[in-house]
Amino acid sequence: xxxxxxxxxxxxxxxxxxxxxxxxxxxxxxxxxxxxxxxxxxxxxxxxxxxxxxxxxxxxxxxxxx
Numbered sequence: 001x002x003x004x005x006x007x008x009x010x011x012x013x014x015x016x017x018x019x020x021x022x023x024x025x026x027x028x029x030x031x032x033x034x035x036x037x038x039x040x041x042x043x044x045x046x047x048x049x050x051x052x053x054x055x056x057x058x059x060x061x062x063x064x065x066x
Contacts, residue, residue, distance in 0.1 A: 006014065025032060048054040057065075 001017075006017075009017065045054070
């Protein structure tokens with residue numbers, strides 16, 4: 001499936017396709033590997049948390065920012 005085909009889908013069609021893909025991935029015996037940069041970001045965020053420098057916002061504030 002190409003990007004153009006996906007762009008031509010309606011939102012409900014895209015969501016159904018995404019759900020089908022997610023369902024297929026979840027039932028594979030091997031877990032997908034996270035990209036290396038993901039571990040680096042998690043480690044950085046954990047360091048900020050441990051150092052007391054992490055900033056948190058409420059779910060309401062996060063929704064406003066979106």
